[in-house]
Amino acid sequence: MSTLDETEVAERGAPALEQADRIALFRFMALQRAVEERGLSLYKQGKVPGSFYDGRGQEATCVGATYALDAADTVCPLIRDMGAHLVRGTTPLAILAHYLGRAGGVGRGRDGNVHIGEASRGVVGMTSMLSDMLGVAVGMALAFKLRGERRCALAFFGDGATSVGDWHEAVNFAAVQDVPLVMVLENNGYAYSTPTSAQFKVDPLQRAAAYGIRGVAVDGNDVEAVFEATREARARALAGGGPTLIAAETMRMHGHGSHDDARYVPPELLEYWAARDPLDLQRRRLVELGVDVAAIEAAVTAEVAAAAQAAVAMGAPDPASATTGVYATGEPAVLGRGEAHWSGFCS
Amino acid sequence: MQLTYLEAITDALRCALRDDERVFLLGEDIGVMGGAFKVTAGLFDEFGPDRVIDTPISEEAIVGGAVGAAIVGMRPVCEMQFADFVACGFDQLVNVAGKLHYRLGLAAPIVLRLPSGGGVAGGPYHSANPEAWFVHAPGLKVVAPSTAEDAKGLLLAAIADPNPVVFMEHKGLYRRVRGEVPEEPYETPFEARTVRDGDELVVITYGAMVHAALAAIEQLDGASIRLLDLRSLEPLDEEAILAAARDCSKVVIVDEANYSCAIGAQVSSLIAERAFEDLDGPIIRVATPDVPIPFAPELERAVLPSVERIRAACEELLAY
Numbered sequence: 111m112s113t114l115d116e117t118e119v120a121e122r123g124a125p126a127l128e129q130a131d132r133i134a135l136f137r138f139m140a141l142q143r144a145v146e147e148r149g150l151s152l153y154k155q156g157k158v159p160g161s162f163y164d165g166r167g168q169e170a171t172c173v174g175a176t177y178a179l180d181a182a183d184t185v186c187p188l189i190r191d192m193g194a195h196l197v198r199g200t201t202p203l204a205i206l207a208h209y210l211g212r213a214g215g216v217g218r219g220r221d222g223n224v225h226i227g228e229a230s231r232g233v234v235g236m237t238s239m240l241s242d243m244l245g246v247a248v249g250m251a252l253a254f255k256l257r258g259e260r261r262c263a264l265a266f267f268g269d270g271a272t273s274v275g276d277w278h279e280a281v282n283f284a285a286v287q288d289v290p291l292v293m294v295l296e297n298n299g300y301a302y303s304t305p306t307s308a309q310f311k312v313d314p315l316q317r318a319a320a321y322g323i324r325g326v327a328v329d330g331n332d333v334e335a336v337f338e339a340t341r342e343a344r345a346r347a348l349a350g351g352g353p354t355l356i357a358a359e360t361m362r363m364h365g366h367g368s369h370d371d372a373r374y375v376p377p378e379l380l381e382y383w384a385a386r387d388p389l390d391l392q393r394r395r396l397v398e399l400g401v402d403v404a405a406i407e408a409a410v411t412a413e414v415a416a417a418a419q420a421a422v423a424m425g426a427p428d429p430a431s432a433t434t435g436v437y438a439t440g441e442p443a444v445l446g447r448g449e450a451h452w453s454g455f456c457s
Numbered sequence: 458m459q460l461t462y463l464e465a466i467t468d469a470l471r472c473a474l475r476d477d478e479r480v481f482l483l484g485e486d487i488g489v490m491g492g493a494f495k496v497t498a499g500l501f502d503e504f505g506p507d508r509v510i511d512t513p514i515s516e517e518a519i520v521g522g523a524v525g526a527a528i529v530g531m532r533p534v535c536e537m538q539f540a541d542f543v544a545c546g547f548d549q550l551v552n553v554a555g556k557l558h559y560r561l562g563l564a565a566p567i568v569l570r571l572p573s574g575g576g577v578a579g580g581p582y583h584s585a586n587p588e589a590w591f592v593h594a595p596g597l598k599v600v601a602p603s604t605a606e607d608a609k610g611l612l613l614a615a616i617a618d619p620n621p622v623v624f625m626e627h628k629g630l631y632r633r634v635r636g637e638v639p640e641e642p643y644e645t646p647f648e649a650r651t652v653r654d655g656d657e658l659v660v661i662t663y664g665a666m667v668h669a670a671l672a673a674i675e676q677l678d679g680a681s682i683r684l685l686d687l688r689s690l691e692p693l694d695e696e697a698i699l700a701a702a703r704d705c706s707k708v709v710i711v712d713e714a715n716y717s718c719a720i721g722a723q724v725s726s727l728i729a730e731r732a733f734e735d736l737d738g739p740i741i742r743v744a745t746p747d748v749p750i751p752f753a754p755e756l757e758r759a760v761l762p763s764v765e766r767i768r769a770a771c772e773e774l775l776a777y
Binding site for chain 2 (some may be wrong): 111176184202217220225227229232234235237238239243245246247248249250251252254258264276277279280282286287435436437438439440441442443444445
C-alpha cells in the first residue's frame with residue numbers, strides 16, 4: 111500500500127469515505143465492543159486475572175483516528191483504545207488470550223489487561239503512567255523527521271494524562287521540533303473518579319495554542335468526524351506542518367475498571383451520552399445506505415465467540431520463562447507495519 | 458593518542474556519529490555551546506543540528522523521545538547535564554525503557570550519559586552517584602569507566618548495545634585523568650578489569666574511586682594488594698569478583714555513592730553468599746555515608762571516601 115500524495119488529497123478536498131470504509135469503521139467499533147464485552151464476561155467468570163478495563167462509548171475515537179493511519183505510521187494507544195489494535199490488525203483471539211494471560215496472547219502473560227501492543231504492527235503497548243507514551247511518540251516522530259520519512263506517529267491520551275508534567279514536556283518538545291505527530295485527547299469526562307473540571311480549567315484547544323501548535327475539536331463519538339480530523343492532521347504533519355492536538359469529546363460509559371461502579375457519575379450524564387452511542391450513530395448511517403448491518407453484527411459476534419473459545423483453550427505461559435528476555439540480544443527488532451484499510455491509501 | 462577522559466568521551470561520540478548514521482545526540486545545551494562540560498564541543502559544527510539536538514529543559518522528554526526514536530531504528534545518545542537531573546527522567550528510563558523488552562519484545566538501544574560524582578564543590582544537586590537506582594531497575598545496563606581508554610571503549614560498546622545503557626562519567630575525572638587511547642573505534646566489554654595484581658587483599662571499586670584506591674595502595678609498602686575496577690555495574694562481573702575474593706581472601710569495597718544499597722553492598726553480598734569459605738576476614742566497605750553531598754569543601758571531604766580512609770581500611774584488614 112502506498113501513501114496517497116498529500117497535495118493530491120488537498121486538491122480533492124475532503125476525501126470521500128467510500129461505502130466499504132464506512133462499513134469497516136462500523137465493523138471495527140462493533141468488534142471492539144464485542145471483544146470487550148466478551149472479555150468482561152470472562153472476567154466475571156473468574157478467568158481473567160487482575161482487573162478489567164474497557165472503552166465502552168469511546169470506540170469511535172480510537173477506531174476513527176487509527177483508520178486514518180497508513181501502514182508505516184506508528185501508534186501509541188491507551189486504556190480505552192482496543193479498537194486501535196483491531197484496526198492495525200491485532201486479532202480478537204490475540205487480545206482475548208492477552209486478557210487471560212495466556213502464552214499465545216499479545217503480552218505472553220508478561221503484561222495484561224489494556225497493556226497491549228503488537229510491535230510487529232507498529233503499535234507500542236502503553237504503561238500505567240498515562241502520559242509516558244506521548245514522549246515516546248514524539249521521539250518516533252522526531253526520527254521520522256530526521257530521516258525525511260513520510261510517516262507520522264499518533265498518540266492517544268485521556269484528560270487525566272494532560273495533568274502530568276511529562277505530558278507538557280512532550281507537547282512542548284514536539285512543538286519546538288515541529289515533528290509529524292498527531293495527538294488525540296480522549297476527553298471522556300472522568301479520570302477515574304475525578305471529573306474534568308478538577309483536572310484543568312482551560313479548553314484543551316487553548317492549551318494547544320499555548321504551545322504554539324494547532325488544535326481542533328471533534329465529536330469523539332462520530333467515527334467519520336474523528337477519521338476526517340485525523341486524516342487532515344496527518345496530511346498536515348507529513349507536509350511539515352507540525353503536530354496537531356485533536357480534542358475528542360466523548361464519555362466513559364463504564365467505571366474506570368470493572369471494580370469501579372462509577373457511582374460518582376450523575377445518571378443523567380450517562381443518559382445523555384447513551385443517546386449518542388457511537389455505534390448507533392454509524393449504524394443509522396449504514397442503514398440509510400441500505401447496508402445489512404445485522405449481518406455484520408452477527409458475523410462479529412460469531413468471530414469473537416470463536417476467538418474466546420480458542421483463547422480459553424490456550425496454554426498458560428511456562429513459569430520457567432518468567433526470568434527470561436529482560437535484555438535484548440543481537441540486532442534489535444524495530445516497530446513493524448500495521449494494516450491500513452482506508453480506501454484512500456489503496457487507490 | 459594521549460587524551461583526557463573527557464576528550465576520550467568526545468572522541469567516542471565523534472566515532473559513533475561518523476560511523477553510524479542512526480546515532481544522534483540529545484541534551485540540554487549540547488549544540489552550539491558544546492555542553493555544560495564541553496563534552497560535545499565541536500560536534501554540532503561537524504555534524505549539524507539534526508545530529509546534535511538541543512532540547513528544552515525536559516529530562517522526561519529527552520529520555521522518552523530517545524526511547525521513541527530507538528524503537529524505530531535510531532541510536533540516540535542523551536546527555537543529562539548533571540547525573541542528579543536523571544531523577545527528572547526516571548519514569549521514562551525505569552518504567553518505559555527498562556521494561557520494554559520484557560513486556561513487548563521491543564528493544565530500546567539508548568545511551569544516557571550521566572556526568573556524576575563529587576569532589577568539585579557541586580553541592581547536593583551537582584554531585585550525585587545515582588548508579589544503584591538503575592542497577593536495581595530491571596532491563597537497564599550500567600557502566601562506569603575510570604580511564605580514558607575505557608571511557609571511549611565502554612561508550613562505543615554502550616552505543617552498540619541493543620539495551621538502554623546508563624553511562625556514568627565521573628566529572629572529577631574529565632580533565633584530571635589522561636591516557637593513551639587508540640585512534641580507531643573499539644568496544645570495551647562490560648567486564649571487570651584488574652588494575653594491578655596482588656594476593657593478600659583485593660580492593661574492589663569503580664569510577665573515580667579506582668584512582669583513590671590506587672593512591673592508597675601505593676602508600677602501603679610491601680603488601681600484595683590487588684585492585685579490581687568493576688567497569689560494568691550491570692551486568693556485574695561476578696566471576697571476576699569471586700575469583701579475586703578467592704585469590705586474596707580479604708576484601709575492601711569502595712563506593713563513592715551513599716553507603717546503603719550501593720553497588721558495593723551487592724558485591725559484598727555476592728562474596729558473602731558465594732565465597733564465604735575463602736575469606737580470612739570480614740568484608741570492609743568504604744562509602745559515602747547516607748547524606749546529601751554537602752557544598753563546603755571541608756564538609757564534602759568529611760563524607761567522600763578519601764585515600765586515607767581507603768588506606769586505613771586496607772591496613773585494618775591486612776592486620777586482621
